[in-house]
Amino acid sequence: MNALGILQRRLFDLGLVKNTPITAIFGSPLGDPIAYEFRGSIIAIRKEEAKNIFLEDLIE
Numbered sequence: 001m002n003a004l005g006i007l008q009r010r011l012f013d014l015g016l017v018k019n020t021p022i023t024a025i026f027g028s029p030l031g032d033p034i035a036y037e038f039r040g041s042i043i044a045i046r047k048e049e050a051k052n053i054f055l056e057d058l059i060e
Contacts, residue, residue, distance in 0.1 A: 007049050015039040022055070 016022065016038055025042065026035035033044040045053070 007052065011043075011053075014041045014043060 020038050022036050022038040024034055025037045026044075028034070031047075033046045034050070035042050035044045
C-alpha cells in the first residue's frame with residue numbers, strides 16, 4: 001500500500017499493513033465516501049483521499 005501523509009499514518013495506526021485483507025463494505029447513496037473493513041475496523045474514505053492510495057491485488 002502506498003498513501004500520502006497523514007492518511008498513510010492513520011491507516012498504519014489502524015493496522016493496514018502489507019498483506020492485510022481489505023473489503024469495501026458500504027457505499028453512500030451518492031458514492032462518496034466508501035466504507036472499508038480490515039482487521040475489525042471500518043473506515044470511510046473519500047474519493048479525494050482514495051485516489052492517493054494504491055493497493056496490490058493479492059488473489060491467488
